[in-house]
Amino acid sequence: MSGPRDPARRRIAVLWIGALVLVLASVGLAIREEALHRAVIVQQAVAQTDVLAGSVGAALSFNDADAMRQYLGALTRNPQVAAAAIYGADGRQLAVLARPGAAAPAMLDTAETQRVAGRVIVARPVTQQGQALGWVYIETTPEGRSAFIARHTGLVILTLLALLLLSFVTGSAARLTVANARLSEEIEARAAAEEALRQSQKLEALGQLTGGIAHDFNNLLQAIHGAFELILGKAGEEKTVRRWARNGLEAADRGASLTRQLLAFSRQQKLEMKPLVVAETIQRMRDMLTRTLGPRIELMLDLDAERIPVVSDVTQLEVAVMNLAVNARDAMPEGGRLTIRTRKINLAGDAVMADGPYLQLQVIDTGEGMPPHVARRAFDPFFTTKAVGKGTGLGLAQVYGVARQAGGDARIASSPNGGTTVTLLLHEASGLEAANEDATPARALTAGARARVLLVDDDEAVRRVVRGGLELRGFKVIDADSGEVALAKAAERPEIAVIDYAMPGMDGAQTAEQLRQLMPQLPIILASGHPDTASIERALGGQAIVLRKPFDIGELSETMSRMLATGT
Amino acid sequence: MCSALRWLKWAAALLTCAAAQAGAAPASPPLEVVVKAAYLAKFAPFVVWPQGVFASPNAPLVLCVQGDDPFDGMLDRLTEGQSVGAHPVIVRRLPKLDPDSGCQIAYLAGSPAQSPAAALKAVEGQPVLTVTDAEEAGGKGIVNLVLVGGRVRFVIDVEKAGQSQLGISSKLLALAVGVKR
Numbered sequence: 001m002s003g004p005r006d007p008a009r010r011r012i013a014v015l016w017i018g019a020l021v022l023v024l025a026s027v028g029l030a031i032r033e034e035a036l037h038r039a040v041i042v043q044q045a046v047a048q049t050d051v052l053a054g055s056v057g058a059a060l061s062f063n064d065a066d067a068m069r070q071y072l073g074a075l076t077r078n079p080q081v082a083a084a085a086i087y088g089a090d091g092r093q094l095a096v097l098a099r100p101g102a103a104a105p106a107m108l109d110t111a112e113t114q115r116v117a118g119r120v121i122v123a124r125p126v127t128q129q130g131q132a133l134g135w136v137y138i139e140t141t142p143e144g145r146s147a148f149i150a151r152h153t154g155l156v157i158l159t160l161l162a163l164l165l166l167s168f169v170t171g172s173a174a175r176l177t178v179a180n181a182r183l184s185e186e187i188e189a190r191a192a193a194e195e196a197l198r199q200s201q202k203l204e205a206l207g208q209l210t211g212g213i214a215h216d217f218n219n220l221l222q223a224i225h226g227a228f229e230l231i232l233g234k235a236g237e238e239k240t241v242r243r244w245a246r247n248g249l250e251a252a253d254r255g256a257s258l259t260r261q262l263l264a265f266s267r268q269q270k271l272e273m274k275p276l277v278v279a280e281t282i283q284r285m286r287d288m289l290t291r292t293l294g295p296r297i298e299l300m301l302d303l304d305a306e307r308i309p310v311v312s313d314v315t316q317l318e319v320a321v322m323n324l325a326v327n328a329r330d331a332m333p334e335g336g337r338l339t340i341r342t343r344k345i346n347l348a349g350d351a352v353m354a355d356g357p358y359l360q361l362q363v364i365d366t367g368e369g370m371p372p373h374v375a376r377r378a379f380d381p382f383f384t385t386k387a388v389g390k391g392t393g394l395g396l397a398q399v400y401g402v403a404r405q406a407g408g409d410a411r412i413a414s415s416p417n418g419g420t421t422v423t424l425l426l427h428e429a430s431g432l433e434a435a436n437e438d439a440t441p442a443r444a445l446t447a448g449a450r451a452r453v454l455l456v457d458d459d460e461a462v463r464r465v466v467r468g469g470l471e472l473r474g475f476k477v478i479d480a481d482s483g484e485v486a487l488a489k490a491a492e493r494p495e496i497a498v499i500d501y502a503m504p505g506m507d508g509a510q511t512a513e514q515l516r517q518l519m520p521q522l523p524i525i526l527a528s529g530h531p532d533t534a535s536i537e538r539a540l541g542g543q544a545i546v547l548r549k550p551f552d553i554g555e556l557s558e559t560m561s562r563m564l565a566t567g568t
Numbered sequence: 569m570c571s572a573l574r575w576l577k578w579a580a581a582l583l584t585c586a587a588a589q590a591g592a593a594p595a596s597p598p599l600e601v602v603v604k605a606a607y608l609a610k611f612a613p614f615v616v617w618p619q620g621v622f623a624s625p626n627a628p629l630v631l632c633v634q635g636d637d638p639f640d641g642m643l644d645r646l647t648e649g650q651s652v653g654a655h656p657v658i659v660r661r662l663p664k665l666d667p668d669s670g671c672q673i674a675y676l677a678g679s680p681a682q683s684p685a686a687a688l689k690a691v692e693g694q695p696v697l698t699v700t701d702a703e704e705a706g707g708k709g710i711v712n713l714v715l716v717g718g719r720v721r722f723v724i725d726v727e728k729a730g731q732s733q734l735g736i737s738s739k740l741l742a743l744a745v746g747v748k749r
Contacts, residue, residue: 055739055742057613057614057737057739058614058737058739058740058742058743059739059742059743061610061613061614062607062610062743064743067742067743128613128614128737128739129612129613129652129653130613130651130652130653130654131613131650131651131652133613
């Protein structure tokens with residue numbers, strides 16, 4: 001609230017300039033009026049003298065003192081005349097009239113008009129038909145101070161009034177400026193407070209999230225840890241080992257799913273948007289859903305048979321449906337029914353969505369429902385009604401994200417004890433052929449590959465596991481714990497390289513680049529936990545395949561086999 | 569020395585003085601006459617003559633003294649170098665006044681040859697400002713000089729002035745002790 005840019009201050013400045021102009025104008029006016037007044041006084045004196053000169057001729061000529069005194073006497077009625085006199089042609093004073101304090105000169109022989117000490121002195125010759133008869137003289141009384149003040153009081157009062165008014169206006173403008181400044185400060189303070197509140201809310205949400213995720217991961221780690229412990233303990237019993245290995249694998253899969261969910265929420269993961277048929281995806285999920293819901297909840301699938309394609313990421317859609325199923329399960333602790341319904345609808349006149357064909361995916365439960373204020377915030381990230389550690393508040397937010405990414409919307413309808421219906425509107429991908437493939441391809445061992453693999457990873461545990469997996473599938477593994485070592489081992493002529501992206505020293509991209517210089521035809525797979533796989537692919541100029549961590553060995557070996565087969 | 573003789577001498581001296589004074593009186597005329605002469609010289613600026621009276625713009629303004637001049641050359645001195653408008657004032661002395669005398673102002677002093685009344689008659693209706701003296705017997709001119717309270721004043725006959733086609737300045741009228749209309 002400072003500087004010349006401030007309009008209020010500028011207004012005040014303008015007002016003060018106005019006041020200055022007003023005062024100057026008043027002074028100017030007064031000076032002008034004073035000059036006019038003086039000119040009028042002079043004119044009056046001159047006129048009076050001329051009248052006297054014009055009328056006194058005969059009396060002067062005939063030296064009639066009485067007549068001359070009469071003429072002068074007439075002037076005494078004019079209070080402005082202080083002294084008047086008549087002189088002969090020789091300049092001698094013939095008649096004089098003088099008020100106290102004024103005197104006419106004894107001799108006069110020049111015509112003049114002058115101002116001396118506030119008095120106007122006028123002397124005029126008296127002539128008659130060209131004959132100079134004598135002179136007349138008039139001296140005015142100087143104006144008193146009171147008369148002067150009286151003459152200018154009006155203007156002074158007007159000016160003072162105007163200034164008073166102006167100062168009042170200026171004062172109120174100044175007060176307004178101050179009030180404005182205070183208001184701005186308060187607004188800023190409020191904004192800061194709101195920002196701080198938001199920040200604290202964010203931190204609280206982060207706390208909740210961290211708590212929830214840590215809890216989930218702990219459980220998963222517990223499961224994995226337990227599985228390995230048991231495997232270690234019963235290493236000889238193949239059946240038991242297999243069972244616990246499966247359990248551990250399952251837990252790891254759930255962890256991967258959780259991270260995917262987080263990344264999908266943060267929208268940094270590369271989504272694989274492809275046309276797909278929702279009904280088929282859900283059909284495939286039936287077993288998983290049944291397992292998730294447990295024995296107390298009946299699952300009903302009411303799916304359309306029209307094979308309507310929508311564009312979405314299969315995994316994300318699956319996660320969304322799973323999230324909804326988990327929420328429904330939690331809402332029905334006493335059991336109930338979960339209905340998943342897909343329908344083709346034609347939307348028209350919707351407040352939010354454009355008109356057109358949509359696939360409507362509804363997940364309907366018969367649970368406890370939620371009050372409107374909860375329903376309203378249900379899609380907000382980190383909003384959860386579950387206890388700390390029980391939920392991340394990301395589930396429905398992820399559902400909403402999936403719907404938006406598919407050019408649609410997610411809506412929730414719920415009432416306490418009236419169940420909850422979550423509706424996803426997914427834009428129909430018209431003209432696209434849904435390429436719904438089996439989402440769980442056989443991850444069979446690719447036997448007989450026998451290829452030499454250069455495995456580069458700074459993490460020894462990862463390296464050991466991957467090496468084990470690959471060797472199990474028949475690959476010959478040359479391992480290196482850094483990019484430098486990998487370059488040195490290039491002499492062993494690997495046929496394919498699997499490189500971890502994030503390594504100290506030379507990172508995966510640099511290693512890949514230098515390996516390519518040595519062996520231009522070498523197929524390279526970069527493994528990265530970084531969510532932005534697209535930018536890594538861009539950095540490598542599309543010459544490498546980026547595999548997202550965590551991957552399973554089956555997926556890796558499959559990719560490798562494919563690359564070796566195609567020669568890229 | 570005989571004191572009686574001394575007293576006589578004193579008396580004689582005084583008498584001589586008185587005689588000298590009495591003898592000097594005709595040589596310097598009385599104040600009244602001087603004033604009248606001055607007045608005569610001063611009327612002209614306050615009078616307007618009809619057109620055609622002056623032959624040319626700078627033709628002289630003739631101030632005539634009819635009859636016996638009582639002013640003893642004073643008028644000549646008073647009017648010397650004087651002019652009214654562009655007309656120089658000249659003084660002319662005439663024993664008799666007639667319509668063709670060419671006077672603009674005429675002081676009618678009278679003489680055995682022509683009384684003031686006769687002179688008045690002679691220029692009646694003519695554009696001549698006739699000035700008479702109330703001290704003298706006879707008719708009254710347009711301007712009649714009178715003595716009021718020992719001072720010389722004048723009476724103006726506006727009617728006669730009108731008959732003579734003369735304009736008299738109101739300033740002069742204001743100064744007159746009487747105005748006859």
